[in-house]
Amino acid sequence: MKKVALITGIAGQDGSYLTELLLNRGYDVHGVDRRSSLFNRSRIEKTRREAQKKGLVFELYYGDICDAGSLYRVISKSKPTEIYNFASQSHVAISFDEPEHTTDINANGVLRLLEAVRNFELKDCRIYQASTSELFGNALETPQTEKTPFHPRSPYGVAKLYAYWIVKNYREHYAMHANNGILYNHESPRRGENFVTRKITYSLAKIKAGDDHALELGNLDAQRDWGYAKDYVEMMWLMLQQEKADDYIIATGKLHTVREFVEKAAHVAGFDLVWEGDGTKEVGRDKLTGKIIIKVNPKFYRPIEPHLLVGDATKAKDKLGWQPKVSFENLVEIMMKADIERFL
């Protein structure tokens, strides 16, 4: 049977890497993304042109997970055997400013998608839901496993918790092959520039190219479990190849601070970074030029931070044979070098 994937949020980081993986594995790929006044398909444009040249099926549609009609139209056109849902308001800090909008996309949107699959009676269609470590929020244990109780700490996390449970409920009630991938932070040169890792590499590359503005960051001591997005999409695909649907944690199991990320990235970029002062007065200076290249700006502090989010991916490793390939050090280097090249 021909494998046909439908990817919502296809123009984002994960959508673009997964598209490449699926086209290489012989899938027809259909993707949905929202219209915006600025062209936002740059991550998939090259792949689209290459697919066209090779005569592969790669169709793009404008649509929105908040618009049931558009979902029904795309599902009826593509008749997917696998659906990957990446459509999301994915910025945790912004979810405090737009809690209702975040809930409509991240919670109700998932319900709309599940209902569309149920109403079309796509009995064999397998579904991947982009779930998140933010479900654990004020984590009750460290590292977290699939059995750790949830305690989200943001409107983003709460909306994703609804999505997690509705996916599980549709699996149990309607026997759908619906899966939650509980992914910890995953980054790459394709990461949006308002997430901290990419903000760091993008800004340092600009400073290296002559920009005079220091990089302004929030909590330098915030810690995250950062993996490589390209490693993680492989795992999403593996989840849908299993006979039984399930929920899996995907993580590296290692915590690093924002400060460590900055230090490693600055080193790769050729700065000799030294810290001076503390709290909101702390700055990072390049010893070679004497210039301040990092400043702290309380504007980027979160109202509340989650607590030590670090995942135990033993279940994924044992059941799916998955192993992350790229270390934290490699990840920083890949991202920093890609941004330096962008500004050459």
Ligand code: F7E
């Ligand atoms: O923040 C701190 C900030 O925005 C990471 C999303 O993919 O992963 C992502 O959510 C940490 C936080 O990612 C700045 O306070 C310091 O502690 O890169 P982030 P996130 O909030 O962890 C999870 C798993 C998801 O599911 C989300 O969709 O970095 N931080 N200074 C900063 N963060 C930002 N954005 N900007 C700063 O200037």
